[in-house]
Amino acid sequence: MTSPVTAAPSANLPASTPAVSLRAVSKTYYRGGQAVPVLADISFDVAHGDFLALMGPSGSGKSTLLNLIAGIDRPSSGQILVDGIDIAQLSEGELAAWRGSHVGFIFQFYNLMPVLTALENVELPLMLTRLNRKQRRQHAELALSMVGLSDRLSHYPSELSGGQQQRVAIARALVTDPTLIVADEPTGDLDKASATDVLALLDQLNRELGKTIIMVTHDARAAETAHAMLHLDKGELFALESNGKTHSLKTESTTAG
Numbered sequence: 001m002t003s004p005v006t007a008a009p010s011a012n013l014p015a016s017t018p019a020v021s022l023r024a025v026s027k028t029y030y031r032g033g034q035a036v037p038v039l040a041d042i043s044f045d046v047a048h049g050d051f052l053a054l055m056g057p058s059g060s061g062k063s064t065l066l067n068l069i070a071g072i073d074r075p076s077s078g079q080i081l082v083d084g085i086d087i088a089q090l091s092e093g094e095l096a097a098w099r100g101s102h103v104g105f106i107f108q109f110y111n112l113m114p115v116l117t118a119l120e121n122v123e124l125p126l127m128l129t130r131l132n133r134k135q136r137r138q139h140a141e142l143a144l145s146m147v148g149l150s151d152r153l154s155h156y157p158s159e160l161s162g163g164q165q166q167r168v169a170i171a172r173a174l175v176t177d178p179t180l181i182v183a184d185e186p187t188g189d190l191d192k193a194s195a196t197d198v199l200a201l202l203d204q205l206n207r208e209l210g211k212t213i214i215m216v217t218h219d220a221r222a223a224e225t226a227h228a229m230l231h232l233d234k235g236e237l238f239a240l241e242s243n244g245k246t247h248s249l250k251t252e253s254t255t256a257g
């Protein structure tokens with residue numbers, strides 16, 4: 001267990017190992033015998049320390065793709081390597097343990113526990129670690145100080161603004177010192193000023209702590225904070241090049257960013 005202030009590069013991996021590597025990933029949901037194909041044959045790499053924005057129309061599969069990368073859902077076929085580990089091959093128990101220490105997740109509607117204070121919400125992911133009560137508290141306090149909320153430790157979510165709640169959620173995503181942070185429309189429910197704060201924070205985590213970030217967004221301003229942009233449309237992924245052209249990432253393996 002490392003402190004949330006250490007920088008990201010993962011131990012004992014060749015520098016060339018991508019943070020995330022998708023190989024021919026497809027996802028089809030089945031409902032009442034009916035196949036709902038969502039993602040088709042997607043391959044791309046995200047380098048360590050990259051900040052990637054994922055855009056595309058509603059229903060194009062952005063959240064599905066993010067959930068696959070975060071190990072919340074499993075692909076129908078293909079490989080998803082995070083730090084060289086094929087997470088699709090892990091058992092349920094292994095996957096849950098892996099998720100707890102390797103990925104921080106930020107949601108559009110914060111997903112904080114209403115009955116827990118800001119401090120307790122941030123401490124929650126540490127319950128699965130070997131840290132004792134005092135260490136958990138120290139880590140959670142440090143993470144909350146990093147998002148500028150040291151003066152709100154004992155506030156409940158209902159006693160915080162939307163922007164503050166999202167900063168608590170960012171502290172919770174950060175507290176286990178994950179390599180990868182995935183964010184699904186993190187500014188989607190915020191006013192412009194709060195969105196600016198949240199984007200500045202994500203940018204800081206990326207530049208100063210070297211966190212790899214994959215962010216789904218509909219907000220062009222949010223996407224500008226990222227280093228690279230991918231577009232998902234009808235289950236197919238396109239990279240946006242500097243000349244403004246897009247190219248499909250179907251079947252080929254391409255490095256984004």
Ligand SMILES: Nc1ncnc2c1ncn2[C@@H]1O[C@H](COP(=O)(O)OP(=O)(O)OP(=O)(O)O)[C@@H](O)[C@H]1O
Binds near residue numbers: 030031056057060
């Ligand atoms: N559990 C499920 N069972 C069946 N179909 C699903 C399931 N989850 C998602 N889908 C379908 O997969 C498609 C992609 O959904 P997804 O939530 O990934 O879209 P999205 O790009 O994140 O959209 P939005 O921008 O509106 O959040 C949609 O057509 C949706 O109906």
Ligand SMILES: [Mg+2]
Binds near residue numbers: 062063
């Ligand atoms: Mg979505």
